[in-house]
Amino acid sequence: MARERKQEDGPTGHESADVQTESDTTPLSWIKAAYHVHTFAYRDPRSAFSSATGLPVLSPTAVLLGIASTLFNLGRADDAQSFLGQAYFCRVAIDPPDGVIFFRAFHQLRRYYSTTKGRTERAGFTNINQGTREYGLCDGLITLFVGVPNTLVDAVKISLRNRDHLGTHDSLCSLVEDVQICPEPKDVIYLAPEEWQAQVPTVAGLTILTLARFKSAPVRPVVGQHWWMSGGEDTELVPYLIKGRFVGTSRGKIYRKE
Numbered sequence: 001m002a003r004e005r006k007q008e009d010g011p012t013g014h015e016s017a018d019v020q021t022e023s024d025t026t027p028l029s030w031i032k033a034a035y036h037v038h039t040f041a042y043r044d045p046r047s048a049f050s051s052a053t054g055l056p057v058l059s060p061t062a063v064l065l066g067i068a069s070t071l072f073n074l075g076r077a078d079d080a081q082s083f084l085g086q087a088y089f090c091r092v093a094i095d096p097p098d099g100v101i102f103f104r105a106f107h108q109l110r111r112y113y114s115t116t117k118g119r120t121e122r123a124g125f126t127n128i129n130q131g132t133r134e135y136g137l138c139d140g141l142i143t144l145f146v147g148v149p150n151t152l153v154d155a156v157k158i159s160l161r162n163r164d165h166l167g168t169h170d171s172l173c174s175l176v177e178d179v180q181i182c183p184e185p186k187d188v189i190y191l192a193p194e195e196w197q198a199q200v201p202t203v204a205g206l207t208i209l210t211l212a213r214f215k216s217a218p219v220r221p222v223v224g225q226h227w228w229m230s231g232g233e234d235t236e237l238v239p240y241l242i243k244g245r246f247v248g249t250s251r252g253k254i255y256r257k258e
Helices: 060-073 077-085 150-161
Strands: 028-037 091-095 099-112 126-139 142-149 173-182 206-214 235-243 245-249 252-256
Touching: 028 150, 060 077, 060 091, 060 142, 060 150, 060 206, 077 150, 142 150, 150 173, 206 245
Parallel strands: none
Antiparallel strands: 028 142, 028 173, 091 142, 099 126, 099 252, 206 235, 245 252
16 A cells, blocks of 8 residues: 655656655554444535435545544644644555445535625524435444554544544444554555556455545645645545445445455
8 A cells, every 4th residue: 555656757758656755754553443333424525515425435534634633622732733734644544344225315404694795684594405415324344544653643542542423423433442553454455546556456346436635745734723624735536446346226325345
């Protein structure tokens, strides 16, 4: 699971694979956390919020920003900001559940009228729109593997112990056993494009999903020492390869890992 390499033109104008970014050479410790998921929803980054399409795994950005968010919620702002400053070093692998049955649910999107875009006689009243979201019923555990610089290990372990959701805030989960240091999960198929395009794994049943990841640069702080928590110029959408296939049904879709 080699981290993306920086490409530069050599004297002949051809790209060289010998130039490494700092994130290639930063030593990482891998942390494993397995979760039983009670309800699960994670939106395909390309789908609209009002008609969200579900995926069986999270994006790397969702995992890393979830770690930072939990640290902030625990009152560990210094740890959270230190983690965000080095998030582009970190690597993520996810072992999806054995299977997921997806179904669509209607939900109400509530927002209040305001006067920020002109006067309105309904300021302060609730405007309700209806949307849909795909939820999943999971068979088996979702296991996260996070590779982080050694200085961040303790903070990340605290965060992963206290995660109460994966994906959307109503995707409730429970930690199974304790988080633990582990070897790099080379047997988990959760591969960035520069990995699987170089050599596609010789296993049956593979799927390509569009996921979001950080670019190879620090996450930019904004005025007031706050952070961009999603989107923007710090992230990119790329095709990840995972193990498993989807099957369509008359009422939704089913994901099977095997």
